[in-house]
Amino acid sequence: MAALLGAGYESSEDEASTTKPTPAMAQPVNAAPDVSTEDASEMQIMLANPTSNALTYNATYDNLSRPSQGPANPFKSSTGNVLKRKNVLTGNAEEMSMSEATFKAQHRTFQSLGYTKDPSLNGAYVGNQSAVAKYGGKDVVQLRHSKEESAVIRSKRQKKGDSSIVDGDGAYVGPWAKYQSDDVAYEQAEAMADQELASDEEWVEEGVALAPLPAPPKQATAYSEDSSVAETTEFHGASELDYQGRTYMHVPQDLDIDLRKEPGSEQNYHPKKLIHVYKYHTKPITSLRFIPKSSHLLLSSSADAKIALWDAHHDRTLLRTFSGHNKSITDTDFHPTGRTFLSASYDRQMKLWDTETGKCISRFSTGKTPHTLRFHPDGNEFIAGMNDKKIVQFDTRSGKLVQEYDHHLGPINTLTFVDEGRRFISTSDDKSLRAWEYGIPVPIKFIADPSMYALVRSCPHPSGKYVAFQSADNQIVVYAAGDKFRQNRKKGFRGMNTSGYAIDVAISPDGGIVASGDSGGYVCFWDWKTGKMWHKVQAGGDGSGAVTCVAWHQQESSKVATGGLDGVIRYWD
Numbered sequence: 001m002a003a004l005l006g007a008g009y010e011s012s013e014d015e016a017s018t019t020k021p022t023p024a025m026a027q028p029v030n031a032a033p034d035v036s037t038e039d040a041s042e043m044q045i046m047l048a049n050p051t052s053n054a055l056t057y058n059a060t061y062d063n064l065s066r067p068s069q070g071p072a073n074p075f076k077s078s079t080g081n082v083l084k085r086k087n088v089l090t091g092n093a094e095e096m097s098m099s100e101a102t103f104k105a106q107h108r109t110f111q112s113l114g115y116t117k118d119p120s121l122n123g124a125y126v127g128n129q130s131a132v133a134k135y136g137g138k139d140v141v142q143l144r145h146s147k148e149e150s151a152v153i154r155s156k157r158q159k160k161g162d163s164s165i166v167d168g169d170g171a172y173v174g175p176w177a178k179y180q181s182d183d184v185a186y187e188q189a190e191a192m193a194d195q196e197l198a199s200d201e202e203w204v205e206e207g208v209a210l211a212p213l214p215a216p217p218k219q220a221t222a223y224s225e226d227s228s229v230a231e232t233t234e235f236h237g238a239s240e241l242d243y244q245g246r247t248y249m250h251v252p253q254d255l256d257i258d259l260r261k262e263p264g265s266e267q268n269y270h271p272k273k274l275i276h277v278y279k280y281h282t283k284p285i286t287s288l289r290f291i292p293k294s295s296h297l298l299l300s301s302s303a304d305a306k307i308a309l310w311d312a313h314h315d316r317t318l319l320r321t322f323s324g325h326n327k328s329i330t331d332t333d334f335h336p337t338g339r340t341f342l343s344a345s346y347d348r349q350m351k352l353w354d355t356e357t358g359k360c361i362s363r364f365s366t367g368k369t370p371h372t373l374r375f376h377p378d379g380n381e382f383i384a385g386m387n388d389k390k391i392v393q394f395d396t397r398s399g400k401l402v403q404e405y406d407h408h409l410g411p412i413n414t415l416t417f418v419d420e421g422r423r424f425i426s427t428s429d430d431k432s433l434r435a436w437e438y439g440i441p442v443p444i445k446f447i448a449d450p451s452m453y454a455l456v457r458s459c460p461h462p463s464g465k466y467v468a469f470q471s472a473d474n475q476i477v478v479y480a481a482g483d484k485f486r487q488n489r490k491k492g493f494r495g496m497n498t499s500g501y502a503i504d505v506a507i508s509p510d511g512g513i514v515a516s517g518d519s520g521g522y523v524c525f526w527d528w529k530t531g532k533m534w535h536k537v538q539a540g541g542d543g544s545g546a547v548t549c550v551a552w553h554q555q556e557s558s559k560v561a562t563g564g565l566d567g568v569i570r571y572w573d
Contacts, residue, residue: 231324233358285563385412
């Protein structure tokens, strides 16, 4: 009875009742039931070994002929389901056999004329269809003039002229030479890079005469004659010869020190007091050089275009001045024997002088400004770093340019010979360091670390194993001068301020002390082994002028010459 009631039936006792029966709940209907498209037996066989490549059941014809379901995968190969390897960033590009010359011709045609051939359809073009009709679908190679046509066109053009003549008859016009013919005119294709296309249209308007442009004034041209002045010299000492007929080139032997001994044979100490002041120059000092080995003479150059030779002993007077440049001198360097020296200037001239007589022996120039120069240890050649990123090598005997090193990307700052002259190191404003085999214009070492700054001055260590460089980030860095040219990260000297100046770094003859100038007018001294700063010496007068030049005496134990922006040379002991 309970089961019947649960099913919704009423008892006979309720027949007289007026209450209506409650209807049963409707069951939900699934309009999209999950229906397996595969036979259950087939699914069991397929799932038994999913890695098998062979069928284990008899597939029906309907399954064999059924089309692939779902979108096609463009990265799958046509022969199977293996994914293609991407050969471009966006996927797989179909390869096509085309020579490099053909591709470049079509590429330049599209850039110049706006159309190119469609590689997928023969005879079809993509791009500017009006240009296709205008030029007949030819590419830039086919539109070139023939040799005969080019010769006719060139014959109707003005002569380029002589580059040494600025104005007048035969003046240099170069690529701006006009066509003398009035009956033929040419037009260039739209935006065509370097292809001139023949055209029947004339661009000369009727009634309009184009007057020729006046020649530029001589002051506006880049042609400039040799601006160097005649070389002169003047002796300022008491007498050119001593009582025995010897000049100042003779190494004095009446001192309490032997100037003929090997440099660096005794220990050096940092100087503490000022012992002499040399005054002659009127503008900042640009270089200080002691004569090699004996150091009894001091050579100085300045921005006043003057070179001076001083006595480093006895009464320390001005001996001789050299005049031959008309702009600031950038660098000087003694011959290994000291008999001659080189000077470089912003007047784009490099000159070789006789130290004893003051005569100018040779002149060298490339038309560019030399920033630094160094004699080769053999003494017959020298190298110079120019502002046009090149290093040039001259022979002092013939005066000819014998080699050119062109790999830097900025003006050259320093040149340093190592390995007894077989190699040299160069630095540049491109913040790099390059090592070269002497005479071979290919660098053997290139160092350009992202943390590097421009290396503006250099000094080789007397041991020949290291080279110290003044870095633009207020420190002195050290590089090995052997085969590897690596930076010695453990050696670094800090404590001075360069503030954008090219400030000298100098090492004592015994290799124990490193000296450097300072933009605040100081000279700083460090211990080579420990990197500890000994002390600073106020060497810039009132402190307003930077000390840019420092030179160690090669024989004295603690004598140093300094010079800076105030034009005064100070001698310390």
